Amino acid sequence: MTNHPTAMQTPPIVSPEEWDDAREHLLVKEKALSRARDALAAERRRMPWMAVNKDYVFEGPEGNLSLLDLFQGRRQLIVYHAFFQPGVGRWPEQACIGCSMVADQVAHPAHLNARDTSLAFVSRAPHPDIERLQARMGWEHIPWYSLTDDFDADFGVDEWHATNAFIRDGQRVFRTYSTTGGRGDEQMGNTWNYLDITALGRQESWEDSPRGYPQTPPYDWWVWHDTGETEPDRD
Template sequence: MTSLPLPDSALPPVVSPEEWREAHRAMLVKEKEFTRAGDALAAQRRRMPMVRAEKDYRFVGAAGEVGLLDLFEGRRQLLVYRFFYDSDVNGWPDKGCPGCSYLADHVPHLAHLHAWDTSFAMVSPASQDQITRLKEHMGWEGTPWYTLVGDDFSRDFDVPEMFGINVFLRDDHDRVYRTYFVTGRGVESMLPTLGMLDLTALGRQETWEDTPEGRPQLPPYRAERHDEYA
């Protein structure tokens, strides 16, 4: 990727090591406030009520048809990402939604989630044959990915199209409850690339950011499938 022009006037000011450390200390104070605010928000999220998932939602996986409880794989918690992969996607059926593909690239080694008694799965309207081919092409073989049976799950859990993350909890009687849902920029917690860019002087380099004049700024939501970057 070719670097965009960056005139000297757009660069951060150059200061002495002592001045830099003073500015860094001031920034750490604000970052600690931000961290504590995030902790408080997470504490509030843990205190949200939940709603029981009453219907017999069905999915098809590599081993055949299963229910929502099976997606837990015996664990206590479950995150389900609705991946936008159907006939409305540009490049279908060889390609999935660019943004969803960007997120799928960031799914961690699931052993880490499993160690916290939590499972992760993706769901889409596409068939298992189509999903398997895309997983192999994109290198997502380690991520459980199920075919949605019918529209009830998507409609009931606010993902009739596009994308979103639903979070579920299983009690000791195998009753399943929905505890949380997020879409839009709320899924950024799963995208460490953006967090890494936020640490840099140029940031995400998108037009919506509050950025000093002259720094590179391009249209937002530039995430691509990893095999398509120029």
């Protein structure tokens, strides 16, 4: 058993009834926070779009790809710039420790894919080094590409890690959101938080979204990641 420092100021010890009262009091504030987060996500869905008119090239396992290719045919794309490159941390053995922690938390992309959204990591490292790192760290489920041009600088992520969200309309690509720095990226990895930064959101019927946005009932789109199947008989 771990011995705690005697100077630690712990909360009071209370009865079950008192604990329930304290929990209910805190729950009121937690629900208010959830409503505030939902309102903020609704504002994100109304952010203006910025056209991406420059052609970018990424290196993948099968050769060069465009930004449009990274969508993998889906309507939305989330791109995380991870620092894995010469001069950073324990190159070439390790990526940035913070970016590595983010990668450890990334849920299976099948759940984003079920909402017509793709995820991609990009780094300055050559792609053979990225594949080696993915295999050693167990990150093979994350599509990860090598940067070859000014994509990182153009989107403000050349000196810090960051997450950018994009949407496409046919062959046209638009930037819809970005978050940079530790506190912005620390909540990424969870499927719900990823969807909440996209232009279309979770695409569920309860959300406050602009007219005409795609929406379905909650739960109907949930999948088992190994088969992609839903549970259509769920009440």
